[in-house]
Amino acid sequence: MKTTIFAFTDSSPKYKQIYEQFKLLIEQGDIKVDEPLPSIRHLAQSLQVSRNTTLMAYEQLVAEGYIRGEGRVGFFVNEVEPLCFQEGRNSSHHEPIEPLSPVHIDFRADVVDQSHFPLQTWRRISNQVLTGKDSFRYGEPFGELCLREQISEYLLQSRGVRTDPHAIIIGSSTQQLLVYLGLVLKHDFSGMIVEDPGYDGAREAFQLNSFTLETLPVYETGADFSHLEHLKSRLIYVAPSHHSPYGVSMPIQQRHALIHWANKMQGYIIEDDYDSEFRYTQQPFPALASIDATRVIYLGNFSKCFLPGIRLSYMVLPQSLIDRYKNQFAHFESTTSLLSQFAMAKFMEAGEWNRHIKRMRLVYKRKMQCLVSELRRYFERDVSIIGEQSGLYLLVKVHLDRSEEWLIEQASIQGVRVYPTSRFFMKNRTDQPIIKIGFSNLSIEEIQFGVKLLKEAWS
Incomplete structure (x- = not known):
C-alpha cells in the first residue's frame, strides 16, 4: 500500500x-x-x-x-x-x-547471556543427533539413559551427590516434576513446609495437589529454624544453596539440623538446587543430598545455566520413592524433548557443559560486580543490596519511602523494567520495598545505562 x-x-x-x-x-x-x-x-x-x-x-x-x-x-x-x-x-x-514507554533496558532474571551461548557447538551436536535412528522414536518415560548417566557423573563431580542413573527422573520443568512428585507423596502426606518468602511456582504446584502449606520464615541472614519444631508437616521444600529470592545460602549447621529433622519425622526434604553453579565468592556449596540422600529429593535444571527454552529439568529420588514414582507414571509419555535430551547428553559427554559453566561463571561475575558498583555509585545509602554473592540477579531494598508499585512504574516511564518481589512473600513481609534486578542478558554498557536511568526514575 x-x-x-x-x-x-x-x-x-x-x-x-x-x-x-x-x-x-x-x-x-x-x-x-x-x-x-x-x-x-x-x-x-x-x-x-x-x-x-x-x-x-x-x-x-x-x-x-x-x-x-x-x-x-x-x-x-x-x-x-x-x-x-x-x-x-x-x-x-x-x-x-x-x-507503555519503549523499553530501553530490561533487568529480567529469567534469561541467559545470548552473546556467550555456544551456538555453533550446540547446532553441530543437534545436527548429529538428527542423524541417529533413535531420534525418530518416542522417548523413555523417565528420560534417556545416556542423559541420566551424564547427570549422575556431573552431580558427583560438582555437588558431591552419589546417585544411580536409574534414580534420576527427567522432566520439562521444576514445576512439572513437583506436580508429579506431589501426586505420589500426597498418599502419605497432607502438609508441606515452604520458605517465606520463597519460590511461588513451587507453592502453586503444591497447592494444585491440595497440600496444606506451613511456612518457615526466611530473612536476609537466613532461615529461622526455631519455627521448625512447631510445624506439623513432614515435608519441606527449600533452596539451601541459593534461596529464592534472598540469595542466602544455608550454613552447614542448618543443613545437618534439617537432615536430622527429616530422619526424626520420617519425612522428606525437597532440595531445589536451581542455579548453584553461579557462586562468585567461593566454590558452590555441597548439596543437602550429598550429606544424606535417604531423605532428600534433589531437583536441578538446565534453564538457568544453559537455555530456558530447552525445557530440561531433573529430579533425583531417594531409594524409598523410586519404585512408587515409576509405578505411578510408567504409562505416561515423557514430558520433554527427546532431541534435547540426546543433544545435552552429547554436549556433556564432550566436556562442553563444564567448559560452558566455567566460562559463564566468569562472565556473570563481571556483570554482577558491575551492577553492584553502579548501584552503589548512584544510590549510595538510598538502597541496600542483597544477594550479590551468587545467582543471576540481586535484590535492591529501597529506602525512599516509596511503594513497590511506584518504583516499578517510575522505572517503566524511563524505559527500564525491574521486577517485584512481593509475589514471593506470604506472611513474612518486609517494611520496605525490595526490587528484583537481573543482569544475565545485558552487556556491561547496558547495565551501566540501566542503573543511570533508574537513578533518574527514582529521584
Whole structure:
C-alpha cells in the first residue's frame, strides 16, 4: 500500500497519528482483510520517522486486534466486525490505549547471556543427533539413559551427590516434576513446609495437589529454624544453596539440623538446587543430598545455566520413592524433548557443559560486580543490596519511602523494567520495598545505562 496518505500534524505524537490513520483505513475497508502492511523499516523510511515510532504504532494495532504479526513474514490486516465502527462513531478522533514507554533496558532474571551461548557447538551436536535412528522414536518415560548417566557423573563431580542413573527422573520443568512428585507423596502426606518468602511456582504446584502449606520464615541472614519444631508437616521444600529470592545460602549447621529433622519425622526434604553453579565468592556449596540422600529429593535444571527454552529439568529420588514414582507414571509419555535430551547428553559427554559453566561463571561475575558498583555509585545509602554473592540477579531494598508499585512504574516511564518481589512473600513481609534486578542478558554498557536511568526514575 502507499504511505503518501499520511500527513502529520504537530498536535499529537507521530506514532499515535500513524496508528489512528491505519485504524481508520482498516475500519473503512480501504485496506482489505489479509492485506499486508509495509514493513516497519520501509514505513519508517517512507515517513521519515524512526523505526521505534512505526513499531509503537504497529504494536498498538496488534494489541487492539486490527492487525497481526506473522513471524518474519510481516504484518497483515485482520477482519473487523462492522459493530466496531458503526453508530456514528468518529474513528479519526478515537483515543487509543496509551502504550507503555519503549523499553530501553530490561533487568529480567529469567534469561541467559545470548552473546556467550555456544551456538555453533550446540547446532553441530543437534545436527548429529538428527542423524541417529533413535531420534525418530518416542522417548523413555523417565528420560534417556545416556542423559541420566551424564547427570549422575556431573552431580558427583560438582555437588558431591552419589546417585544411580536409574534414580534420576527427567522432566520439562521444576514445576512439572513437583506436580508429579506431589501426586505420589500426597498418599502419605497432607502438609508441606515452604520458605517465606520463597519460590511461588513451587507453592502453586503444591497447592494444585491440595497440600496444606506451613511456612518457615526466611530473612536476609537466613532461615529461622526455631519455627521448625512447631510445624506439623513432614515435608519441606527449600533452596539451601541459593534461596529464592534472598540469595542466602544455608550454613552447614542448618543443613545437618534439617537432615536430622527429616530422619526424626520420617519425612522428606525437597532440595531445589536451581542455579548453584553461579557462586562468585567461593566454590558452590555441597548439596543437602550429598550429606544424606535417604531423605532428600534433589531437583536441578538446565534453564538457568544453559537455555530456558530447552525445557530440561531433573529430579533425583531417594531409594524409598523410586519404585512408587515409576509405578505411578510408567504409562505416561515423557514430558520433554527427546532431541534435547540426546543433544545435552552429547554436549556433556564432550566436556562442553563444564567448559560452558566455567566460562559463564566468569562472565556473570563481571556483570554482577558491575551492577553492584553502579548501584552503589548512584544510590549510595538510598538502597541496600542483597544477594550479590551468587545467582543471576540481586535484590535492591529501597529506602525512599516509596511503594513497590511506584518504583516499578517510575522505572517503566524511563524505559527500564525491574521486577517485584512481593509475589514471593506470604506472611513474612518486609517494611520496605525490595526490587528484583537481573543482569544475565545485558552487556556491561547496558547495565551501566540501566542503573543511570533508574537513578533518574527514582529521584
